[in-house]
Amino acid sequence: MPSRPPFLLLAGLAALATALADAGFVVRGAMAAHASPSSVALAFLVATAVVIGPLLLALAFAAAIARPLGAFGNDALQGLAKATGGHAPLSATALVAALAFAAIRTAMLGRTIVAALSPSMAATLLVLVAFTVAIGTLAGTLLLLRAVGPRLVALEERQPSVRLVSRGVGARIAFALVVTYLLDSLLPRPFVVAPAVGVTTGLLVSAFRASSSARVFTDRQALGTLVVLAVVSLAGAHALSLLPSRARNAVVHDGPYGAHAVAGLRSLVDRDGDGFSPFFGGGDCNDGAAHIHPGAYDDPGNGEDENCDGIDATAPVDPKLPRPASPKTSARPNIAIVLLDTVRPDHLGFAGNNRAVSTSIDRFRESATWFQKAYTPAPTTRFALASVFTGLDIDEIPQRRGAGFAFELLPEAETLAEKLEPLGYDRVGVTFPYVVKNIRGIGQGFRSFTSPPGTSDETRFDGRDAKLTSDAVIDALSKLEGTKEKPFFLFAHYACAHAPYVRHLEHDFGGDEDAQYDSSLAECDKHVGRVLDTLDARADRDRTVVVVMSDHGELLGEQGVHEHGTSLLEPAVRALLLVRVPGWKIPTIDAAVSITDLHPTLLELASATDESETIATQDDPHRWNLGSYVVAEDPPRDRALRLYADTWHSGIHYQARAVVKGRFKLLRDLTTGAEQVFNVDEDPDEVHDLKHHLPDVRKALASYLDTWKSIRHEPPKDGKDALQN
Incomplete structure (x- = not known):
């Protein structure tokens, strides 16, 4: 038996x-x-x-x-x-x-x-x-x-x-x-x-x-x-910290149940509740002090290692170069921002895509300045929009966050629309339902901030968004005066390239993910073109500043990652930024800039900055008036741009930071403690990790990331820049 x-x-x-x-x-x-x-x-x-x-x-x-x-x-x-x-x-x-x-x-x-x-x-x-x-x-x-x-x-x-x-x-x-x-x-x-x-x-x-x-x-x-x-x-689990960076990231990010097992084990031994564990690869060097953990900023020179990297941080030293003022218009211009959610610039025709995906945007690019190396501060809409509208670094924005994607811009935040209101601007925003319902407070300062009826929410994507959004924007434009006494600020936000991608028969490039993304983008471009044509047909065209941009990019399987929000790889953090300003002649700027720079740029073009704010902006090494790149006799120095990812994926909180300066980029995954250094000019696919080959570059970049809060409003100091060598 x-x-x-x-x-x-x-x-x-x-x-x-x-x-x-x-x-x-x-x-x-x-x-x-x-x-x-x-x-x-x-x-x-x-x-x-x-x-x-x-x-x-x-x-x-x-x-x-x-x-x-x-x-x-x-x-x-x-x-x-x-x-x-x-x-x-x-x-x-x-x-x-x-x-x-x-x-x-x-x-x-x-x-x-x-x-x-x-x-x-x-x-x-x-x-x-x-x-x-x-x-x-x-x-x-x-x-x-x-x-x-x-x-x-x-x-x-x-x-x-x-x-x-x-x-x-x-x-x-x-x-x-x-x-x-x-x-x-x-x-x-x-x-x-x-x-x-x-x-x-x-x-x-x-x-x-x-x-x-x-x-x-x-x-x-x-x-x-x-x-x-x-x-x-x-x-x-405890040996996680001994694994190479990419292996460590794979264990914590890619194993559906393994990631939850690690997160659960860490939470059991996190005594101070700061979200970081001293065991199982959590990296917390002091579990009795909530202000000391791998995600903390290090106050340089105070003798304390707040971020658990083994040393007290040293403030970075930058050379100080002249910073020319941006030209102003003789009268307050109209301002139109056309934001295409989730559009990566390398998929547009003028950037090298052979598919017919961006005929309208390509035509607009001919009369605009292309900021070829524009970065988003964060590859998620809530953070990117909040940063652009307030002109502030993400950590400085008055905000309230909850679990998942919950986000609220608090009333004490002063937005671009609010600053333009006392200057006589009429302010109208058109977006999609998710933004109105889930990114609360982002529309403060607008006279009208709505989503067109029928546009997609979290439960339905049928490919009609681009048409419905353009219909609403064109209708709004017909009611905006655009006079010198009553200029307008128009914000038009499109979700038509966002996942899940819709395959349009008119723009059918195939069934794979890349082709479907391009199909969605082509449909978006067709209807954005209607808005751009309407702006060009107005009598106030030559008094209108037009920005065509994206809030972040999109990953289409690069390094096994899809969509956006969880990674700071280049396809996710590179953003489209085309700016057409009467008087700007330079067609392409190849210096690294942030889309957050739009805030001080548009305010100065609208003559909305007073002397104190202009001085503060010029002294801030992380905000720059984009006009300085266009009119400067000498190009501005390379700036350190900080990138940030904070998202919930399958119930687990993931955080990452990065800094880009010159041709180098440092990636730091706070969830795993892994770091990688890339030369993004020579290695745009971020294949070759240079962390151990260029320790001085890694140290220089880390100094920006570690001390970001401490140096945020300090003027740059004279000295030698290790990243320029």
Whole structure:
């Protein structure tokens, strides 16, 4: 009589398969990030160890609870089988499938309900819908089983070989497929693979062991193995800080369950609650002081290492060069900002894209100044817009943040629209629903800040956004005077290139991600062209400053990363910036600038800056009037531009910072503590990490990042710049 394997053995094999599947995502991420083969292997081992310990502990706990309930569960299953025709495997599989169907139908109806009703009404209706769908689906399933079950039992009696499929390996495969389908209906796709592999492995192994007489482990041996693997798991998590940068990032960012395991372990030992742990690669050097952690800024010269890099920071030394004033217009100009969300400049025709994606913007570029190396302060709309509208560094903006993407610009923030109001400007903003609903306060100062009816929100993307937005903008322009006494400030914000990308038949370049992005961009360009033509047809064209820009770029699989918000790689942080100002003649500026520079530039063009603000702007090494690049006899010096990512991904808080100065860029992932240095001029794909080859460059860049708050408003000092060598 073959012996059945202990539950812990099956659980261990299933857990190992789950961990290996999760580690596969880490391997893919490390390889995409150009990690060396040895780093990929290390990442795989650590990722497997990180997942298997917590998973086995959870399974052991479940086993301890399940054992006393085993007899009851077996009786319940037999009773269910009897009530539905006498076939337990068929009953279990069918009922799980019914649950999957009910969950999917509820989710589909729920999206429509949430979008149409208030939160309280939607919650009530969702409960009723979920209950109704579940009861109806289960009732139908029971009736079907009562009809099919007896026939299958009778067939098994006539044909015993059928039992191998209906009650053996075949039944287990069917059950695994149904479970996978259920998981896929409830979880994001990356979170489905690992448990599906684990469940399938456990079921198949149980089928094999049930028909085998081979010796199996005892419960005591299995428990000892579990304890050993749990210790290995903790050791693997603690060894994270020893991994090379790219391998470390892959483990923490790319493993769906491994990332949660690391985050959970860190939170358990974070005594001071600063979000950083002294163990498991958290990097906190003082867990008794909340102001000391890897994400802190270091106050130079105070003898304290606030950011845990091992030394007290030294303030950077920059050469001081003359900074010419920007020319002003004789009268207050109209100002129109056309912002295309998520547009990366290298996908436009004038920047080298051979597809016909930007005919209108290419034509506008011929009369505008292109800031070829424009950066966003952060690759997310809420931070980029807040920074452009206030002219402030992200940490200085009066704001309130919550979990996820919750953001509010507080009333004490003074926006560009508010500063233009006393100068007689009429201020109108057109954006999309997500901005109005989720980036609260961003429209303060505008007389009107709305989204056109029918534009996409979080539940629907149908490709009509560009047309609807342009219709609303053109209608607004028809009502704006644009006179010298009543100039206007128009903000037009398009979401038509944002994911999920819509493939338009008129601009069909193929089905891959890159082609669909370009298709969305081409549709956007067509309707933006209508607005640009309307601006050009106005009598006040020569008194109108027009800006065509993006708030950030987009990643289309570079280094295994997609979309934006979680990475500071070049495709995500490079922004489109075209500025047409009457009198500006230089067509291209190749110095690094920030889109935040628009704030002081537009204020000075509108003669809205008083003497004190002009002085403050000139003394601030991180804000610059873009006009200085156009009219200066000598080009301005290279500035240090700080980049910032703060986002929630699958319930985990990720933070990263970077600094760009000259041709060099330092990336620092605060979640992992990993640093990388790139020469973005010679290596735009950021493949070759120069951190260990150029230690002086790394140190110079780090001085800007570490002391950012301390030097934010200090005038630059005379001295030698290590990054210019």
